[in-house]
Amino acid sequence: MSEPRSQGRPSTCFQLLITGIACVATIPAVAVESGTPSRLRKPTIADTIRANVYADNWFSLYVNGELVAVDSIAFIPHNVISVDVLPRYPMTIAVMAKDNADPTTGMEYANTNVGDAGFILKFADGTVTDGSWKAKCFSHGPINGDTRTPRVENTPIPENWFAVDFDDSHWAAAKEYAEADVGPKQPFFDADFKGATFIWSDDLSLDNTVIFRRVIPTPPDGKPRTDFSGLNDVVPDAPPRGSGKRPSDRGPRREESR
Numbered sequence: 001m002s003e004p005r006s007q008g009r010p011s012t013c014f015q016l017l018i019t020g021i022a023c024v025a026t027i028p029a030v031a032v033e034s035g036t037p038s039r040l041r042k043p044t045i046a047d048t049i050r051a052n053v054y055a056d057n058w059f060s061l062y063v064n065g066e067l068v069a070v071d072s073i074a075f076i077p078h079n080v081i082s083v084d085v086l087p088r089y090p091m092t093i094a095v096m097a098k099d100n101a102d103p104t105t106g107m108e109y110a111n112t113n114v115g116d117a118g119f120i121l122k123f124a125d126g127t128v129t130d131g132s133w134k135a136k137c138f139s140h141g142p143i144n145g146d147t148r149t150p151r152v153e154n155t156p157i158p159e160n161w162f163a164v165d166f167d168d169s170h171w172a173a174a175k176e177y178a179e180a181d182v183g184p185k186q187p188f189f190d191a192d193f194k195g196a197t198f199i200w201s202d203d204l205s206l207d208n209t210v211i212f213r214r215v216i217p218t219p220p221d222g223k224p225r226t227d228f229s230g231l232n233d234v235v236p237d238a239p240p241r242g243s244g245k246r247p248s249d250r251g252p253r254r255e256e257s258r
């Protein structure tokens, strides 16, 4: 599709030119963040990694402090959520997972059943859930498994539980569970979870809200990956709009939208 031709409005063009020069002058030519390359290419989908996540029954997933996925089904059927993640290392992963449970009794199906839980995750860089993750329960019940007079014990959830700098040093390690203990439904077997282990906190039945955290220092598969975190602080891979010169080894090309 051809570009629309200018209709010849000199004063407007001149204003745009001046504005363009002013804008170019405000764009930093190098990254302000130390350690970030002074030039970055734009990331493509090939730079992302696929994240597969399965929770009995629900989860929200944060990577490096940003929300990247929420389970679309709160209860049943059990489902796998697959999303593309642009990784950056060290990579802080934080997950809130919930077993389906009445908030006042800890039970389900009209307070006739104590449901059980489970969580598993695999990223395409080789990141998997296992006992190296941290886990902490924030809602537990029915206390002592008492289904006749069911009560729950809730612990306030810290506001910044998903933050990179959140201190989980005093949290216990996640407990690993066998696949047979969790009994995942069919969507689990249709996705790639090879090498990952189901985790939860100490009680798969009575712990109903659990937060997991893990820092992945470097790509587990050893494959080097570009850190695109400074992308908004540099002019990526092409001359800034309005600079007037194109690299001589490139033919004319249209500016990509930013």
Ligand SMILES: [Ca+2]
Pocket (backbone or CB within 6 Å): 056, 057, 099, 100, 115, 116, 117
């Ligand atoms: Ca459940």
Ligand SMILES: [Ca+2]
Pocket (backbone or CB within 6 Å): 099, 100, 101, 106, 114, 115, 116, 117, 204, 205, 206, 207, 208
């Ligand atoms: Ca439960």
